[in-house]
Amino acid sequence: MRRVLVTGGSRGIGRAVAVAFAEHGDRVAVHYNSDADAADRTRRLLPGTGHTTIAGDLDDPDAALQVAEAAVSALGGIDVLVNNAAVATSAATRHAVTEVDYAQWQQIWQQMINVNLLGAVHLSYAVARHLIDRGAAGRIVNxxxxxxxxxxxxxxxxxxxxxxxxxFGQSMAVALAPHGIAVASVAPGFISTERQEAKLASDAGDAVRAQSPFGRVGTPDEVAAAVLYLASANAEWASGxxxxxNGASYLRT
Structure with a gap:
């Protein structure tokens, strides 16, 4: 049994990841920003016992450390960190350079960098130091x-x-390998979360599905399966x- 902290676990990909670990027999701390009810719904979906929810606004650097410390206290330690929390793309966060004023531009950039990048950076530091101090191997998946x-x-x-x-994940993969900590990332394409239901049901849905030669979009469970593998004992060599x-919707060389 491992102790797993999943950030942004109240719905969507985070919820699917939390469920996948719990079904694997692990204990999970479900982090959330503000929607305690949704986080508690995730917790109730988790098989097994000992799961918990932890609040924290990762826009605040101090909150990241507090989330890690709360997870260590509630679970008795952390073996796996999944950095999933993010300010997502939406009508409210759209910031095409021709459409927003300078104040909006600054505000959205600052929020996304603070949460999507620095929140994960600070949590990774806290969890890595916790693992190193324990002399324990571990996994971080972004x-x-x-x-x-x-x-x-x-x-x-x-x-x-x-x-x-x-x-950042690749840098930490090199830095933390001597301590037995593997770090890897997944790069999903369009995923059918609750947040995307309206778009997929609209006239734009067919065009989104057509991005992939499979003619569909990905599912949270598919992302969760990949995360579960990268966090496994067999995935150390996938560090970095x-x-x-993305269902072959974008191929990079």
Whole structure:
């Protein structure tokens, strides 16, 4: 049994990841920002016992350390960290350079970098130091994005934060390998989360599905399966990898 901290676990990919670990027999701390009810629904979906929910706004660097410390206290330690929490692309966070004023531009960039990148950076530091102090091996898995490679013209801060997250993960893979800590990332394409239901049901849905030659979008469970593998004992040699999960909708060389 491992102790697993999943950030942004109240719904979508984070919820699927939390469920996958619990079904594997692990104990899970479900982190959330503000929606305690949704996080508690995730917790109730988890088989087994000893799971918990932890609140924290990762826009605040101090909160990242507090989340890690709370997870260590509640679970008795952390063996796996999944950095999933992010400010997502939405109508509210759209910031095409021709559409927003300078104040909006600054605000959205700052928020996305703070949460998507620095929240994961600070949590990774806290968990890595916890593992090193214990003399224990561990795993860190980052949830990146296809957008880091193909670009997101309407959401450049999002793409940039995810590209930086991939690079951070690779740097930590090298730095932490001597301590038995493997670090890897997944880069999902379009995923059918609750947040995307309206878009997939609209006239734009067919065009989104057509991005992949499979004629569909990915599922949270498919991302969770990849995370579960990268966090496994058999995946140490995948440390430093960025695994594309986009149904061949974008191929990079």
């Amino acid at each position: 949830i990146g994005s296809r957008g880091a490679f193909r670009g997101e013209p309407d959401f450049p801060a999002y793409a940039s934060s995810k590209a930086a997250l991939h690079a 990898a960025v695994l594309d999960l």
